[in-house]
Amino acid sequence: MTKDIRLEDFDISYAGHPILKSTSLHLSAPTADSGGRRYGLVGRNGIGKTTLLKAIGTREIKFAEHISVLHVEQEIHGDDTTVIRAVLAADSEREGLLAQVEELTARLNSLSTTGSAKDNAGTDDAAALTKTYARLAAVDADGAESRAAAILSGLGFDADAQKRATRTFSGGWRMRVALARALFVKPDLLLLDEPTNMLDFPAVVWLEKYLSKWPTTLLVVSHDRAFLDSIATDIIHQHSLTLDHYRGDFSTFVKAREDRKKQRIKEYETQLQYRQHLQAFIDRWRYNANRAAQAQSKIKILEKLPPLDAPTKEEDEGLGAGGSHIYFRFEEPERLAPPIIKMDGVTFGYNVPKPPPPGSKFILENITFDLSPDSKVAVVGPNGAGKTTLLKLINGEIEPVRGQVTRHGRVRIAYFSQHHVDALEMNLTPVQFLAKKFPGRPEEEFRRQLGKFGITGPTGLQILGTLSGGQKSRVVFAWLNMTSPHVLVLDEPTVNLDMDTIEALSRSIRNFAGGVLIVSHDERFLDSVCNEVWVCEGGHMARFEGKVGSGDGIVRQ
Known part of the structure; x- marks a missing residue:
């Protein structure tokens, strides 16, 4: 079954305010040649990017049930579970297989001690155990701990920290554990909301390298241009109650947006000039007996033209592309003698x-x-x-x-x-x-x-x-x-x-x-x-x- 995600003609609102209206989103499945597609979701503050991620993560917007999705949005609960164990436990299939091995082994041992290991129950259990071991080998269960440790190390947890209880860490560090769990599980669709916020420079660099080889589909919200340039194969631009899709990283997207903006302005100016030319002819000749028929023809042409809307700045806001209307200003302080x-x-x-x-x-x-x-x-x-x-x-x-x-x-x-x-x-x-x-x-x-x-x-x-x-x-x-x-x-x-x-x-x-x-x-x-x-x-x-x-x-x- 395909892992393509096609969300068609959906609406989203928050607190009574529309976020998206009659829009669509297509996220392509990984391919053997290029691996997973990594989509950066961008747009200005308050446009509803986090709301969109939540709607996808909770399946408020419906898509195929066989596609697994994981939205990293909050830190894990802190308790006595060690960090490494918290990450390993995120793989529910592996955990279930290990529990099954323990149960089947216990039953076979019990049959062996009672001298009835060769009855039908024992044969069935032995076959089930062999099948379970085969599945554990298929999912590389033996290498799970080393994979989890490598992810945690990249996110800043040294060997000692990985053995500590999750309750001993701050919320920011428990958020890293939540991120590590998601990276370890590798869902079909991974949703990340500002994943670099709680990371220091080395961890950001590690995450960039790790996600650049991500094997499944990724949809990430980030304000960090360098991060998006490093990982994104596509950009989804959220604006004006809709979503636009661009191939390439963030810098490629900005250039494409600028080229499209220039083209829109050029088309607008051409259309405006054409309409002004028609209107000038009409104003000059509509009351002239010799030209009145031509003027009436121009009026009909003008009336049939669609409304002409000037390009707006709204869809470019929040992208750091210049021209923003946002200005911060801190008050001028009184001068104090140093050192303060x-x-x-x-x-x-x-x-x-x-x-x-x-x-x-x-x-x-x-x-x-x-x-x-x-x-x-x-x-x-x-x-x-x-x-x-x-x-x-x-x-x-x-x-x-x-x-x-x-x-x-x-x-x-x-x-x-x-x-x-x-x-x-x-x-x-x-x-x-x-x-x-x-x-x-x-x-x-x-x-x-x-x-x-x-x-x-x-x-x-x-x-x-x-x-x-x-x-x-x-x-x-x-x-x-x-x-x-x-x-x-x-x-x-x-x-x-x-x-x-x-x-x-x-x-x-x-x-x-x-x-x-x-x-x-x-x-x-x-x-x-x-x-x-x-x-x-x-x-x-x-x-x-x-x-x-x-x-x-x-x-x-």
């Missing part, structure tokens, strides 16, 4: 008392730096190296067990993290949320602040729970901006943002006159805004300011 934040010999470890006893385990040790009012700093390093911990120390959420953090007496710090996005009151509108945070201020000010971050018109009056992840992030940026910060401390700020929004955020940070510290997996974003890199690794931090004249960005250096 200083660390001197700071050491920190979780669950470590103050003063720390001998043998304590530290995340960061003996960190010293000064932050100037105009610093634009990228904080990089492997997962677990203490990047987010450093930001929390700067923000005052946690206190060092040794050393001192000194902040300027008037400094205001705006701290963005996905925790703040998750903490939004989802039953309120953006305007109501800001009114609750800043009571007494006029509604017009809240609308103006939201407008600075692309939340305009009716979107400001929608319930927060109905907004996309990127739109919720914009609301948080507006909230933080209203505190008039001197320093922006941003932990993975590009998560869930479309490409236009990331470019708008980049421009606003470059133009911001205060200090900035950023943790992000998005190398392109960091290179576009940062002039200094702090590298966290092995409990220590090193500063890097880049080489003048190098062709590489500072983070890549």
Whole structure:
């Protein structure tokens, strides 16, 4: 049976708003020559990409039952199961076969001890056991653990981490386990929504290489251009309640869209010029006795022409192709004398008392730096190296067990993290949320602040729970901006943002006159805004300011 997926003439809506209308989606099955097709799903924030993935993953849109589908959308539940065991357990066929072997072996052993191993039951069980072993060999059950370990290693789990209970990991790491389970199972259709969000640079590079050889069909939402260029064989563009299909990677898609856009504009201008020519003839000769018949003929031609609609920008929004109407703007902070934040010999470890006893385990040790009012700093390093911990120390959420953090007496710090996005009151509108945070201020000010971050018109009056992840992030940026910060401390700020929004955020940070510290997996974003890199690794931090004249960005250096 074919593994082609053909979704015909379907509609999707969310919270009463249409997402797609009378549209179709065709996903081709793998072939022996080219392997699996890998589709990148792109479009602006709030257009409904995640809603489409959920509708496919839950089979709300019907397709053939023999096609297996897996949608990686949430972290696994943490319990005492080890990481490696959690991945192996995802293969339900292998688990069932192993359980069958155990049951059949136990029955045969029981028959053997009672001296009746050669009766019909024993013969049947022995035949079933042989058949089960053959199927286990066919699915390479013996190699399953090594395959699972290789996937986990690529996603950042070392040998010790693979043996730890899943409950000992944070939500971000459990999300990696969920991704590892999906990669291990290899469903006919794998649905991934921003899979690079929780990964560091090495894990992203590994995932790119792994998915570039993916044997089945993949549909992935991502804002990461380099990632899509690395893995995508096709691009699905969601816009204007419909889906358009393009062959090639993201860069090929952008060029094709630009060529098509130029062609549309040329056709529009040609048609407009033709109509203007007809109208000019009509206006000049319709009341002239000698030309009135010709003028009437032109009028009939003009009336029969279909409506002429000017090309719109909407379908190009969110693609980072330029021309976006999205503009972020952080308020100009008052100038403060440097340094505005200083660390001197700071050491920190979780669950470590103050003063720390001998043998304590530290995340960061003996960190010293000064932050100037105009610093634009990228904080990089492997997962677990203490990047987010450093930001929390700067923000005052946690206190060092040794050393001192000194902040300027008037400094205001705006701290963005996905925790703040998750903490939004989802039953309120953006305007109501800001009114609750800043009571007494006029509604017009809240609308103006939201407008600075692309939340305009009716979107400001929608319930927060109905907004996309990127739109919720914009609301948080507006909230933080209203505190008039001197320093922006941003932990993975590009998560869930479309490409236009990331470019708008980049421009606003470059133009911001205060200090900035950023943790992000998005190398392109960091290179576009940062002039200094702090590298966290092995409990220590090193500063890097880049080489003048190098062709590489500072983070890549």
